[in-house]
Amino acid sequence: MDLGCHQGQFLKKVISQFDVRGVGSDDWSESQKGPESISWEYFKADLDKELPWPMEVDVISAFEVLEHMIDTDGFLKRVFDKLRAGGYVLISTPNINSLRNRVTVPFGAYPVGLEYRNLIHHVRLYNAKLLARHLRDSGFIDIRVRGVSFLPLSGKFGATELSAKLANLMPALCNNILAIGRKP
Known part of the structure; x- marks a missing residue:
């Protein structure tokens, strides 16, 4: 699903x-x-x-969805309830602690991914630790968090490969994060 x-x-x-x-x-x-x-x-x-x-399902993906949910606890409960025992959830979301935000916000820039108006309806933002904790608090186990898109470039001068390597090394600094959790 x-x-x-x-x-x-x-x-x-x-x-x-x-x-x-x-x-x-x-x-x-x-x-x-x-x-x-x-x-x-x-x-x-x-x-x-x-x-x-x-019906229950084996895998639920929600890519770039969680940040749009007003009731994140309710959303994760519904996801948990819909999974079969042993099923997996895959969630990606913008990272408020991205390197880009860490560099630009102290100079007065507004955080990337956050909105002061609801144009694309981002109402929640996570970092890697908080996303893992929220999944754990929602009942998921075996939680792994990975970084996605360390660099804003794609496909130029080998940037895709470099971005993937940096994302694996420093997921907490990536523009987006991906979490995988399992229902016991």
Whole structure:
């Protein structure tokens, strides 16, 4: 189940590589899903209030979703409840303690990822330690946190490879963080 699935880009990739049933949910109308999306099921929902799929699942991904939730405790409880025992959650979110913010905020810049207006609806921000603790407090175990996109560049002059190496070395400084947790 991919929460905040948009048009199913991640689901399509997973389904093409593994023999799995894909389910996505977002607040888009189903007409935006696209005609090539027959291989996965879509449910429109307000993820801050519900997870519409009635059955338990093995894996739930929520990439760049948690920062949009007003009730993060409720969201993580619903995710936990929807997973089968031994199931995994994958969550990515902007990192308020990124190197970019650490360098620019002391000089008066506003933190990247945070909003003073709700234009893209970021209402919560995490750092690596807080994300791990929130998952642990929500009942998840075997939590691992990794960095994503250490450098803002992509694909230029080997920056993608360098960014990945730096992200592995210093996840707490990355622009985004990815956490994986398991339901006992």
